[in-house]
Amino acid sequence: MAQWIEGTVVDNIHWTENLFTLKIDAAVDDFTAGQFTSLALEIDGERIARPYSYLSSPGQRPLEFFFYTATGGKLSNALVRLSPGDGVWIKQGANGFFTLGEVPPAQDLWMLGTGTGVAPFFSILNTDEAWQRFEKIVLVHAVRTLADLRYQEMVEKLKQQHGTRFRFQAFVSREEIPGTLHGRVPLAIEDGSLQSAVGLELDLERSHFMLCGNPDMVKDATELLKARGFRKNRRRTPGHITVENYW
Ligand SMILES: Cc1cc2nc3c(=O)[nH]c(=O)nc-3n(C[C@H](O)[C@H](O)[C@H](O)COP(=O)(O)OP(=O)(O)OC[C@H]3O[C@@H](n4cnc5c(N)ncnc54)[C@H](O)[C@@H]3O)c2cc1C
Ligand SMILES: NC(=O)c1ccc[n+]([C@@H]2O[C@H](COP(=O)([O-])OP(=O)(O)OC[C@H]3O[C@@H](n4cnc5c(N)ncnc54)[C@H](OP(=O)(O)O)[C@@H]3O)[C@@H](O)[C@H]2O)c1
Structure with a gap:
């Protein structure tokens, strides 16, 4: 099982009302281009996690993700409010076969x-x-x-x-x-x-x-x-x- 580690938000770019990009610093394991990891936040005392594809390439820092705020979506609407310096949980290991x-x-x-x-x-x-x-x-x-x-x-x-x-x-x-x-x-x-x-x-x-x-x-x-x-x-x-x- 991949471990959760704490990452730090470096940047949050709001492109439109519904689209944003997070840049995150975190000591994740090497991954393969095309794979996804999971991000999570504590919301109302519960850790809410969802899968997200890496937009950044292997070795590139900071890590980069591109998001849509789903209507009524729990995690995407919390991620969009993060500011530089905030913490975010990230799975250390990546998953997926879209490579x-x-x-x-x-x-x-x-x-x-x-x-x-x-x-x-x-x-x-x-x-x-x-x-x-x-x-x-x-x-x-x-x-x-x-x-x-x-x-x-x-x-x-x-x-x-x-x-x-x-x-x-x-x-x-x-x-x-x-x-x-x-x-x-x-x-x-x-x-x-x-x-x-x-x-x-x-x-x-x-x-x-x-x-x-x-x-x-x-x-x-x-x-x-x-x-x-x-x-x-x-x-x-x-x-x-x-x-x-x-x-
Ligand atoms: C492999 C993988 C990679 C992904 N990468 C990205 C990414 O790079 N960027 C990105 O923005 N999103 C990505 N997603 C989607 C992401 O995991 C979340 O589903 C999305 O951010 C919505 O989460 P939420 O908690 O805000 O909304 P939720 O509360 O989970 O859902 C809100 C609404 O969104 C729709 N919805 C969302 N997820 C699902 C689902 N799994 N099944 C059915 N309906 C759903 C439904 O209409 C639902 O009512 C990826 C999903 C997968 C499986
Ligand atoms: N983007 C995400 O990561 C994400 C994640 C979770 C949930 N959602 C849900 O997706 C909806 C909006 O997502 P979005 O803004 O990324 O837009 P989207 O609805 O996925 O549309 C993006 C493009 O895909 C096209 N499309 C839709 N159905 C298609 C089909 N059957 N064949 C070919 N093309 C098709 C759309 O065309 P038309 O304009 O003709 O429909 C549009 O050009 C919301 O309900 C949201 O909750 C999105």
Whole structure:
């Protein structure tokens, strides 16, 4: 069982009413990009814990997490109120299999994330392994409104570092924003507008998909990809689709 240790909040960035980032100092064990840990606070005399993906890469300090304050959510609405210097419980060891070690060989890696579900992708994108293993990496960030489209500075830095090997595509579903795709990811795969926008085709020999965030997006996109012959990736039967559901 992983131990709880006490971390210290270094920064709390409030992006919007519902989105924030915590930077935390804590002596956690080494983890693998794409994994999650647990954070916890004492609320009304009870320790309330939830899983959160690392957005920071292995070795990077401070540790970084990207949050959505769920409506009526107990922990996220307490985490958002933390200030620099405050304590927060964190599990020393990380968990999860949403990592490149679980992804079989492929040329193109498609990362499809909704909301804060982009966090593990940034952790992975900032490792050398990602760029040693794949020719091209596509990051898709699907959000409701333009204000939810965060971490654009990191996207720009990745573009500068990796040129055309890195492709980024934003989806904004509830506003019409020039330069982004409107609507939902599965439909855009179905009608080919995502592939046109990023200049890359889906290919049974070349493509692997990592899906993270809203379980409805994960389910709908998986079903659509399966209908095109792509298979769920399992340890015993490697395939093309690796998923992480946030709720
Ligand atoms: C592997 C993993 C990684 C995650 N990483 C992140 C992350 O990086 N950033 C982030 O913001 N969140 C992440 N989450 C979600 C996070 O763990 C919490 O669920 C979220 O912060 C809400 O917690 P809460 O206590 O505020 O709300 P809760 O009181 O737990 O829930 C409030 C409402 O949110 C919805 N909801 C939340 N969690 C669930 C659930 N498990 N099942 C069903 N409905 C749910 C429901 O509508 C619920 O009524 C991750 C979840 C998993 C499983
Ligand atoms: N983000 C989190 O980490 C988190 C954690 C716990 C709970 N929640 C819960 O999630 C809700 C809001 O989360 P959010 O702001 O991150 O937004 P979200 O509802 O997950 O939406 C993010 C994007 O995903 C799209 N989407 C939703 N369902 C889809 C589907 N079936 N197929 C493809 N795309 C789909 C949305 O499109 P549309 O605009 O068309 O719907 C939107 O563009 C709240 O109810 C909250 O309690 C979120």
